[in-house]
Amino acid sequence: MQGKESLFRKVIDRLSPLGRSDKEKKLFSNFAKMGRCMAKEGRMFYDLVHDLENAPQYAADIHDIEHECDAISEEMYEVLAQVWVLTFEREDIIGLMRSADDVVDFIWEASQRINLYRLQDARYELYEIAEIIRDMTQTMASLFAQLDTIVKKKELALFIREAHAKESDADKIRDTILEHYYKEAELHPSSIPSWIAWKEVFEHLERATDRFEDIVDILGNIQIKVSS
Numbered sequence: 001m002q003g004k005e006s007l008f009r010k011v012i013d014r015l016s017p018l019g020r021s022d023k024e025k026k027l028f029s030n031f032a033k034m035g036r037c038m039a040k041e042g043r044m045f046y047d048l049v050h051d052l053e054n055a056p057q058y059a060a061d062i063h064d065i066e067h068e069c070d071a072i073s074e075e076m077y078e079v080l081a082q083v084w085v086l087t088f089e090r091e092d093i094i095g096l097m098r099s100a101d102d103v104v105d106f107i108w109e110a111s112q113r114i115n116l117y118r119l120q121d122a123r124y125e126l127y128e129i130a131e132i133i134r135d136m137t138q139t140m141a142s143l144f145a146q147l148d149t150i151v152k153k154k155e156l157a158l159f160i161r162e163a164h165a166k167e168s169d170a171d172k173i174r175d176t177i178l179e180h181y182y183k184e185a186e187l188h189p190s191s192i193p194s195w196i197a198w199k200e201v202f203e204h205l206e207r208a209t210d211r212f213e214d215i216v217d218i219l220g221n222i223q224i225k226v227s228s
Helices: 004-015 022-049 052-080 090-116 124-145 156-187 189-227
Strands: none
Touching (some): 022 052, 022 090, 052 090, 090 124, 090 189, 124 156, 124 189
């Protein structure tokens, strides 16, 4: 089955002066909207960690953004169900959508943990990973805005390498901060609740960077398919 849809798509594109259907254009438009929504959430989370005293307000704002992204995602699935022939393989489109959903959810979960646990003892590693989250969501906004063409451009390889590097950096940051809090908990058992809380926060953020990596890997696979 894989390849037949792509071949059929190529035939349709050659025969049809309009190329993509209105529904598929709507799908690509929704991806651009999702990218902007992710970038907004990433910026808001970055602001949150630099202003923890006002975490409740930021967490509420991020929750609103998460609902906004969910609404876009639901519309994307509705549109996808109405499109018969796609430029990309259907499973790749679904993979991008699911990974984008996960990014939004993991960032929201991290913000909620910071707020619910009233976390204030942030170290500089939190600022580092918040910067990675902000930058990666901005990158997603750029990629999703040109989703129908970026897979045909050589610079996609640069985005893929950058995503892998940032995901690796996020792993190192998570390990460093967890080691710090674990050692602190050994010396001061009263800090164990704080260690557990921060562990949850950083694991959610690291999972978000994993999904970023998944997105660019899917785009890389799409690039191979459309160029073959």
